[in-house]
Amino acid sequence: MSPSPVSAHNEWDPLEEVVVGSAVGARIPRAERSILTLDYHDGFTAETLPSGPYPADVVEKTEEELQALCDALTGLGVTVRRPAAADPQAVLRTGLWETDGYLDHAPRDVALVVGDLLIDAPMVVRGRALKQALYKDLFTEYFNRGARWISAPRPKLPDETYRPELPEGRRLADLEPLFDAANVIRLGTDLLYQVSDGGNELGARWLQEAVGSRYTVHPCRNLYTSLHIDTTIVPLRPGLVLLHPERVNEENLPPILSSWDKIWCPELNDIGHAGSFPVNSPWIGMNILSVRPDLVVADHRQPELIKLLEAKGIDVLPLSLSHARTFGGGFHCATLDVRRTGTLETYR
Template sequence: MSLVSVHNEWDPLEEVVVGTVRGARAPVAVGYAGRTEGAAGACHGRRRDAAPVLWPDRVLKETEEELEELCEELRGLGVTVRRPRTRDRAACADVLGRTDDGRRPRAGLLTVGDTVIETPTALRARFSEPFAYRELLTEYLVSGSRWISAPEPRLTGAMYDLGAPPGERLREREPVFDPANVLRLGTDLLYLVSDSGNELGARWLQSAVGGTYTVHPCRGLHAPTPLDLTLLPLRPGLLLTNPSRVTGGNLPAVLRSWRRIECPEPAGPGGAGDAPHRSTWTGTGLLVVRPGLVVVDGRQRELMRVLERHGVDVLPLRLTHSRLLAGGFHGLVLDVRRTGALETYRF
């Protein structure tokens, strides 16, 4: 029986992969038109051939302890938790500085139904990230799951239009997108067209998942990534939205009948001494454990109050350095299996 089965963002979790920061490095931009996030900042087209930067041991130790706390809480809720194998720092980057440290499983892997998809990232520094999970992917394949990889993008300089407005800087030379560009709503897949995913990426994804699913390209929502910090389904018919990005005019048509909760202005997460490499909205990256229960950054007290007013229980946990490490709970966890069947949610 396939160990992989995910149809949406909210069905009760059965199995997840939680990333690790052991040996983690900050990615760097690689050559002309490199684009990355993290210690180098958002970098479009500026040449920064540099060695990967090691994060402070204190940051890695605190974060790994917090991830283990997340794992224990999930196990206590009956969820099977898998982790990538530990890698030494020297093995976590190739000669081009591309990392595969296992920090964010959702940075290169997307689960749809019984299939794991290795996505064609537009960020050169992320090229090797799925390698940290190859042993787990092989195990899932043997269990009966499908495992497919998108065509490896060349990511030449011609791929990037650095003078274009934000959200339009990827040319249509080849398919590229990140898993964070996609949200699963049963037979409907939302796809963010942005600086991390182009129109060809949406076409490739549609061809990969077949006629059972409809991929909905979403334009004009948010220029960079990810989609989960812009809108996130909490259960059928209930949606958390980022009011700084989502309006009645740009909300995807398939969601316009859903009830919306506007996310309050987030507290600015970050540990002492952290440089703010990501938006404060990183702290709103929720993990839906089941309808009615979400994991949330414990510093987001106003968000927790809003969720509870709408009948959503919260499990507050720590993720002190989420902005420095460029990932909230949603990005650091790959949902491998959720209960439930494939349905269509159009109200």
């Protein structure tokens, strides 16, 4: 049998194949408990949530920039794949709730690659379940070509899962394993798992069982309480990590990173957002994609960050995602690295 088409052990080995998301059909779901608890919890109600399609010009601009990312990666010899087209009229119903589609631009949330294992994540926002369906044909292709592919137990997501009355970081109950794949960072045999409103303790336990004793899942508590880890900790190569200066400190830094050389992210330029409410803060500028240990994709409007990276011998491919704050995702969010060269190692 030919080698698996899926193989990635960390965040920085040379990139060979990647999935790039799409903004086509992007919408804010109808008001329901998960979206109001997790993504739109600051002052929004069922009556005021701006449900419906994103403005056409926002979608068009984002698609142009995602295509520019695809073209740049292809020019570097990387194989680029895209999801199936979203159906803006799709509705998902279970015996407990009903919702419609959400954003499909961030495959990073959907699945986690650990070595040659492709893991469908038990995602925390109900509307994102429709997103996973857009990748099934592609993942089936990978499976038929020799990839190992599993899914976490499909969550029920009852109303009791969501606790909007509690402080951020405690709003996701431990009723069943839940996490978005973007809650996990790969450091070879060590996986950092951010416990937050994007992933609960049961999710960390399930992931440890799924990957087996060859790997160690490190639950990271009291880091970033909102959702995903990749605007807080960004490993660049063995021994070098980019860190969020307001979220990470000596008390909560994962011990495995204590001896690493640290780049403390400078204050980032606010690239703005469409509409009245941005899903992300300006720190989305930290959300960079490593193409190889000496090259990353970053927003060209973050010159201070680029200078710090270049000072460490890392070249920057400067591109744009003008609506990263609107859609809640930068270059790391908008991609899923399916295959990187390299072997499984321990970096402690």
